[in-house]
Amino acid sequence: xxxxxxxxxxxxxxxxxxxxxxxxILKVDDMAASAWASGAAGGAQGLLNGVKLQISHTANLxxxxxxxxxxxxxxxxxxxxxxxxxxxDEIWVEGRELGTGSVTWELVAPxxxxxxxEVVASDxxxxxxxxxxxxxxxxxIYHNAPVGDLSDDLEDYPGAYVPVNNDDDxxxxxxxxxxxxxxxxxxxxxxxxxxxxxxxxxxxxxxxxLHIPGNVRVWYNADRTGAVSDLSTFPAVAEDETLYVEGYQxxxxxxxxxxxxxxCEINAADTVAVTVFDWEGPLNxxxxxxxxxxxxxxxxxxxxxxxxxxxxxxxxxxSQADPGPDEVKIKWNGGPAVGKAVYQAAPDYIWDLEVNxxxxxxxxxxxxxxxxGHKVYDMLSRVERGVELKTISAGSHVLGIPGLExxxxxxxxxxxxxxxxxxxxxxxxxxxxxxxYSGSYHTVSASLHSNVQAGGTYLDASSEFDRPYxxxxxxxxxxxxxxxxxxxxxxxxxxxxxxxxxxxxxxFDKGIGVRPGDDVLDFMQLCWDFDLYVTARTVDAxxxxxxxxxxxxxAHWQFDATGSIGQVPLYFWTPASSAGVYPPGAWIPVTDGSxxxxxxxxxxxxxxQNDEWN
Numbered sequence: 120x121x122x123x124x125x126x127x128x129x130x131x132x133x134x135x136x137x138x139x140x141x142x143x144i145l146k147v148d149d150m151a152a153s154a155w156a157s158g159a160a161g162g163a164q165g166l167l168n169g170v171k172l173q174i175s176h177t178a179n180l181x182x183x184x185x186x187x188x189x190x191x192x193x194x195x196x197x198x199x200x201x202x203x204x205x206x207x208d209e210i211w212v213e214g215r216e217l218g219t220g221s222v223t224w225e226l227v228a229p230x231x232x233x234x235x236x237e238v239v240a241s242d243x244x245x246x247x248x249x250x251x252x253x254x255x256x257x258x259x260i261y262h263n264a265p266v267g268d269l270s271d272d273l274e275d276y277p278g279a280y281v282p283v284n285n286d287d288d289x290x291x292x293x294x295x296x297x298x299x300x301x302x303x304x305x306x307x308x309x310x311x312x313x314x315x316x317x318x319x320x321x322x323x324x325x326x327x328x329l330h331i332p333g334n335v336r337v338w339y340n341a342d343r344t345g346a347v348s349d350l351s352t353f354p355a356v357a358e359d360e361t362l363y364v365e366g367y368q369x370x371x372x373x374x375x376x377x378x379x380x381x382x383c384e385i386n387a388a389d390t391v392a393v394t395v396f397d398w399e400g401p402l403n404x405x406x407x408x409x410x411x412x413x414x415x416x417x418x419x420x421x422x423x424x425x426x427x428x429x430x431x432x433x434x435x436x437x438s439q440a441d442p443g444p445d446e447v448k449i450k451w452n453g454g455p456a457v458g459k460a461v462y463q464a465a466p467d468y469i470w471d472l473e474v475n476x477x478x479x480x481x482x483x484x485x486x487x488x489x490x491x492g493h494k495v496y497d498m499l500s501r502v503e504r505g506v507e508l509k510t511i512s513a514g515s516h517v518l519g520i521p522g523l524e525x526x527x528x529x530x531x532x533x534x535x536x537x538x539x540x541x542x543x544x545x546x547x548x549x550x551x552x553x554x555x556y557s558g559s560y561h562t563v564s565a566s567l568h569s570n571v572q573a574g575g576t577y578l579d580a581s582s583e584f585d586r587p588y589x590x591x592x593x594x595x596x597x598x599x600x601x602x603x604x605x606x607x608x609x610x611x612x613x614x615x616x617x618x619x620x621x622x623x624x625x626x627f628d629k630g631i632g633v634r635p636g637d638d639v640l641d642f643m644q645l646c647w648d649f650d651l652y653v654t655a656r657t658v659d660a661x662x663x664x665x666x667x668x669x670x671x672x673x674a675h676w677q678f679d680a681t682g683s684i685g686q687v688p689l690y691f692w693t694p695a696s697s698a699g700v701y702p703p704g705a706w707i708p709v710t711d712g713s714x715x716x717x718x719x720x721x722x723x724x725x726x727x728q729n730d731e732w733n
Contacts, residue, residue: 136187137211138384140186140188140211140212142209142210143209143210143222144209145206147172147226152207152208153206153207153208156195156197156202156203157206167197168198169197169229170197170226170227170229170236171195171197171225171236172194172203173195174193174222174223175223175225176212176221176222177220177221178216179217179220180214180215180222180246181215182210182222183211184210188213191210210222214249216248217249218248219247221243221244224242224244225238226241249320251320251323252316253318253327253355253378253389255389256316257278257312257364258312260280260467260469261469263309263470265312269467275391276392277392277418278392279313279364279468280394280396280417280418280464280468281309281335281366281396281468281470282309283298283368284296284309284310284365285298286402286473288304288305288306288307288308289304289307298336298366302344303340304342305342307341308473310343310365311364312341313361314361315329317356317358324356324380325378325379325381325383327352327353327376328353329349329374330373331347331374332372332373332393333372334371334393334395335364335395336364336365337364338362338365343365368395369395370394370395370416371392372392373390373392373393374393375390375391376388396416396417396462397416398462399412399413399414401474401657401659402472402473402475402659403474403539403542404451404458404475404664405451405543405656405657405671406452406453406454406455406477406478407450407452407712408451408655408667408669409449409450409667409712410667411663411664412448412460413444413445413447414446414462415442415445416464417443417463418465418466419442423465424443424463425439426445426460426461427469429449429458429460429461430459430461431456431459432449433450434449434450435450451476452476453476453478454533455476455477455478455532457473457534458473458476460474475533475539477532477539477655478530478531479529479530479543481527481708482528482706483528483705485528487526489525489703489705490526490674490704491524492523493514495513495678495694496514496515497510497692498510498515499690500622500690502631503728506624506630506631506732507624507626507632508622508623508625509684509690510621510622511620511621511643511645511680511682512618513680513700514616514700521618522618522700523617523618524614524616525614525616525674525703527706528610528611528612530609531545531597531600531602531609532609536602537609539657542657543597543655543657544597544598544657544658545653546588546596546597546598546653547588547595547596547651547653547654548651548670548718549579549580549649549650549651549652550578550650550723551576551619551647551648551649551650551723552575552576553574553645553647554572554646555681556569556623556645557643558624558643558644559642559643560626560639560641562638563627565627567627567732569730569732570731570732571726571727574726576717577720577726578721578723579723580722581724587668587719589617594611594615595613595615597613619727621645621647621680625639625640633690640690643692645678646681646697647677647679649678651676652668652673653670654714655668669713670714670715671708672708672709673706674707675703676702676703679699680692680698
């Protein structure tokens with residue numbers, strides 16, 4: 120310390136000591152200097168008249184009488200009246216400039232040769248004025264790897280940044296977050312290295328004490344083993360010690376070290392601010408899917424914290440906000456691959472969140488047809504809500520024949536030993552639109568149209584239980600993949616079918632039965648278009664990723680029941696040339712990250728059963 124002249128005063132009164140001063144003991148003939156001066160050789164009786172005790176020092180030192188820096192006289196002279204009364208036994212030495220220096224303690228007495236006095240006894244104490252280099256460094260990070268030290272002038276602000284360790288580097292059996300596990304984490308890549316450097320000069324020796332804030336944990340090893348507790352101590356002269364900081368809870372904290380040796384102590388000798396930022400997003404996804412990732416707690420300021428271009432993916436949308444969150448939507452490329460969502464928490468801290476991108480292959484079944492259409496059947500009529508409806512069906516419910524059957528062979532492959540495969544769920548989603556749906560009644564020269572015709576596209580699930588899937592029943596879904604099973608469940612041929620039916624009111628008055636004078640339906644137009652999608656989703660629910668149904672293949676088919684109606688009971692239907700079930704030719708791959716266009720709203724079956732004819 121280089122304070123001005125003492126003594127050092129407290130603001131409210133009283134004095135305090137300067138811990139950076141070193142004491143020096145003054146003795147003569149192994150006696151305390153004050154005792155020798157008052158009693159030795161008759162000094163008290165004036166027999167040492169003209170003798171001096173004097174203290175000198177080099178220019179890089181300052182001397183004080185007390186540790187709280189009371190001024191010190193450097194010459195004490197004996198007179199004929201006796202010894203000086205204020206000879207010190209101890210003085211305090213302050214370093215003012217770096218380098219070596221000394222304090223000299225001399226006894227000066229008159230001699231025959233030099234009546235004015237000459238040094239007849241002396242002693243010298245050498246001091247080295249040093250500025251101890253006590254250094255706690257945090258590494259800068261580039262894609263989870265250390266790339267040199269964070270600059271000292273940035274250690275306190277903005278400091279270092281480390282993510283909450285909420286990913287799953289070891290892909291353990293239960294897929295627990297790494298921070299909640301015990302034991303070594305294979306592949307752990309989200310810890311921040313810090314280094315306790317050996318003190319310089321090493322001659323100072325001493326001990327470090329590490330203070331750990333509550334938002335982090337510290338480990339001896341990079342695999343998250345060997346816990347370091349708060350206030351742990353380390354020899355200051357040992358080899359540089361690398362420790363590993365784990366983000367445990369979002370927020371800021373200060374890592375700092377104290378240092379002390381036998382004669383000196385420095386509290387908070389070096390500090391590093393550590394901010395733990397939170398990031399969220401699915402870690403197991405189907406390939407060619409789009410998912411949202413968020414981060415909160417990055418450095419403030421334009422461009423300081425932001426999502427960067429991912430590895431094995433591309434950004435489709437992003438948003439930066441202070442204080443957050445920073446958001447991004449990433450479209451992942453084809454798998455199997457380890458993708459990386461890349462987040463710059465601060466300019467010196469670029470961290471990768473690893474994502475298992477699972478390959479989802481859709482192919483024709485190994486045997487049989489991919490699509491099989493059946494003929495259209497006249498089901499005569501049915502009654503819905505007090506209206507008798509002419510009914511034409513794709514296939515026959517009575518005969519157990521669907522209008523269309525379809526199959527798809529699904530193969531799942533994940534990276535690094537099929538990581539992510541068990542999170543996949545595969546199923547069909549179907550949408551339907553009544554492109555034309557009307558009836559003509561020639562007697563009254565009028566027509567009736569279903570409101571479903573103008574209703575756009577509907578989700579076509581078999582029931583509320585099945586939504587949004589066309590069916591959740593076996594074998595229409597692949598909900599239990601398991602690459603560890605014997606044999607592995609990574610490949611499955613899924614299939615389903617549909618048999619839509621419909622038709623206009625049998626009579627223009629929309630009643631039940633045909634009464635005298637009723638105008639019977641003469642001609643009906645029914646053309647319904649269906650779009651099938653093989654969808655892949657993850658059950659990894661981070662950021663609601665489990666609600667993303669990514670299309671991986673699509674196919675279009677059509678049910679046409681256009682035709683004329685006989686005018687005598689049983690009012691048979693004669694198909695037009697366009698009538699029939701038109702199956703798709705093949706599954707068309709989808710890799711643009713899109714989802715089926717309709718996933719909510721009324722079901723097509725309900726709309727047909729509750730439609731209005733006007």
